[in-house]
Amino acid sequence: MSYRQKKAVESSIKRREHTVKGKVYVGYEAYFGTDPFTKKPIRMMRDTEDELKKAIKDFYLRHQAGGDAAVRLTAIQALDAKNALDELAAAGMNISLAEAVRAFLGGAARVSADDSNMTLGAAWQEYYDSKPEGDDKTKHRYSTGKFVQIYGADKRLSLVTAKEVAAYLDTNYGNHKPKTYNSHLLSLKTFFNWCTKDERKYLAASPIKTVKYKDEPWEEPEYMKPSDVERLFRVLENEKERNPEMLAQAIISFFCGTRAVEIRRMAFVEDAAKIHLDDETIRIAKGKGFQRGRRPRAFHIEPTAMAWIKSFDFLGALKKIKKRTIEDIYKIARKNDIPVFQNCGRHTFITYHVSAYGDPAKTQAIVGTSAKYRAENYCGLASKADGEAYFKIWPACFMSNEGQ
Numbered sequence: 293m294s295y296r297q298k299k300a301v302e303s304s305i306k307r308r309e310h311t312v313k314g315k316v317y318v319g320y321e322a323y324f325g326t327d328p329f330t331k332k333p334i335r336m337m338r339d340t341e342d343e344l345k346k347a348i349k350d351f352y353l354r355h356q357a358g359g360d361a362a363v364r365l366t367a368i369q370a371l372d373a374k375n376a377l378d379e380l381a382a383a384g385m386n387i388s389l390a391e392a393v394r395a396f397l398g399g400a401a402r403v404s405a406d407d408s409n410m411t412l413g414a415a416w417q418e419y420y421d422s423k424p425e426g427d428d429k430t431k432h433r434y435s436t437g438k439f440v441q442i443y444g445a446d447k448r449l450s451l452v453t454a455k456e457v458a459a460y461l462d463t464n465y466g467n468h469k470p471k472t473y474n475s476h477l478l479s480l481k482t483f484f485n486w487c488t489k490d491e492r493k494y495l496a497a498s499p500i501k502t503v504k505y506k507d508e509p510w511e512e513p514e515y516m517k518p519s520d521v522e523r524l525f526r527v528l529e530n531e532k533e534r535n536p537e538m539l540a541q542a543i544i545s546f547f548c549g550t551r552a553v554e555i556r557r558m559a560f561v562e563d564a565a566k567i568h569l570d571d572e573t574i575r576i577a578k579g580k581g582f583q584r585g586r587r588p589r590a591f592h593i594e595p596t597a598m599a600w601i602k603s604f605d606f607l608g609a610l611k612k613i614k615k616r617t618i619e620d621i622y623k624i625a626r627k628n629d630i631p632v633f634q635n636c637g638r639h640t641f642i643t644y645h646v647s648a649y650g651d652p653a654k655t656q657a658i659v660g661t662s663a664k665y666r667a668e669n670y671c672g673l674a675s676k677a678d679g680e681a682y683f684k685i686w687p688a689c690f691m692s693n694e695g696q
Contacts, residue, residue, distance in 0.1 A: 295334070296325040298352045305344060308337070320344045324351070387451075394453055410494050412452060413445025419486050424583050435479035438464075449487065449494055457500045470506035477505060513673060514633050515643040518682040521546060524621075524630050525600075525685055531624065536609035538624070541617050543606070545637025547597035547683075549645065549659035552618050552635065554579050559613035567607065572598055579660050591658040594645075596683045603687040640682075648679025 296304075301322050308319045320341045324334040336351070338344035376389055385392075420432055439460055443452070457480060465473040477500075484498035516524075525546075528539040537559075544550045544558070557564035557578050564578040575590040582588075593601070600606075625632040638659065645655045656662070 294326040294328040295355065296323070298348065301325075301348055302345060305341060307341075322348060387448075391451055394451065410449045411445060412440055412443060412447050412449045415449045415487055415494050416440045416445070416483065418492075419483055432479065432483075435476050436483045439480060452484075452499050454500050454503050458503055470508045474505045474508065477503065513639060513643070514636065515640040515673060516631065516636055518644070518678055518685065520630050521640060521682065522685045523628065524625050524632070526688075527624060527628050527630070528621070529603075529688060532604050532609075535620070536604060537612035537614065537617050538621050539600070539604065540606055540609035541613050542621060542637065543597055543600045544610075545618075546641055547594055547600065548574065548591075549638050549641035549655075550574075550576070551580060551638060551660075556613065556615060559610055567610075569598075569601065569607075576660070589657065589660050594683065596685060599690045600687050603689050643673045644679040644682035646679070647674040647676055648683055650676070 301324055305320055305322045308321050310317055310319075319337045319339055320343075321335055321337045322344055324336065326332065327334050336344065336347055338347055373389060376392070380387060380389075380392065416436060420437065423432055439457070442460060442464075443456065461473060461477055461480075465476050481498065481500055481503075484495065484500055486492075487494040488496065488498055525539075525542065528542050532539045541555055544555050545552065550558075554565070554576055558567075558576075561578060564576070566575045566577070568574075572593045573590055574593060575588055577588040579586065579589060622632050642655060642659055642661070645658070646652055649655070
């Protein structure tokens with residue numbers, strides 16, 4: 293124990309004099325030993341010896357009641373702490389001062405009886421239920437929903453701290469690419485910002501407002517070689533009797549550049565898209581961002597895609613597409629040593645469409661991407677020869693007819 297015994301402190305009292313502008317001031321000083329936390333010497337001075345002895349008695353009473361930490365508080369601080377605990381109790385909040393301070397430092401400017409009853413799980417469930425049905429809603433379940441499950445749905449929303457969220461992100465996504473890390477951070481920021489809106493005000497401010505995104509170094513975009521795409525389509529062509537939905541999904545992905553989520557809507561939602569085979573056009577009514585008012589897009593089906601569409605019962609196969617179909621395609625590709633990656637169909641189509649036809653505006657209209665995104669990710673990646681070879685990947689029946 294760093295503090296000296298009470299008797300030793302009292303016996304060490306010394307009378308001190310100091311002169312200011314010719315006037316002598318007298319005081320009494322006692323040495324208590326070393327603060328166990330800061331390792332600094334602790335001394336106390338009062339105007340009279342009686343006052344100092346009273347202060348020494350009060351010091352050791354507090355030390356006896358609360359230990360080394362208690363004597364670090366001044367009388368005013370101790371009273372303030374007591375008042376704070378009384379306030380929390382009156383508000384029905386059974387939490388410590390440390391928890392209240394952590395909530396405040398984490399971004400909650402107030403801790404009231406209302407948000408003390410709002411758990412993280414209850415807030416998230418309301419947030420999740422407010423989202424329209426679809427793949428975007430599924431994304432929320434696997435991003436913010438995972439955080440709620442790991443952190444604890446029964447924890448108070450107001451006590452979530454930036455440090456805890458940062459630790460969660462580092463543990464679960466620290467070894468992933470910065471883009472993946474940032475995507476999950478964005479989802480959490482969106483959720484906590486939703487909690488701060490005036491119509492609900494579950495939080496006064498987001499606890500992760502200042503958590504920074506990671507820098508995303510530029511990487512050469514991935515796309516498949518024409519020879520690998522052809523190998524994949526030959527495999528899917530042989531599977532079309534048993535699993536026609538895989539070929540249907542691959543055609544719309546690799547030869548129309550349509551997003552996976554949009555393809556699933558084509559299969560599940562009646563008015564998500566209109567496919568006019570006679571006119572060789574597709575109109576996607578519910579594309580990315582349609583819930584936020586983004587307009588539909590329509591495009592002419594490329595000859596390569598039309599050849600594959602006409603090679604089997606495409607419309608019937610389209611209706612058989614399931615959520616796991618894209619994973620089934622990746623699985624069968626890897627089984628045949630064909631390199632694939634997430635969103636490879638769309639990325640590969642955009643790359644070769646730009647290189648084959650040299651009309652970026654037309655490519656953008658087909659796939660529904662921005663000029664900036666297309667320019668930053670797809671221009672100049674492949675040669676014109678590779679692009680032309682890509683769009684000569686015909687179904688076997690087409691090639692047989694061509695040869696007759």
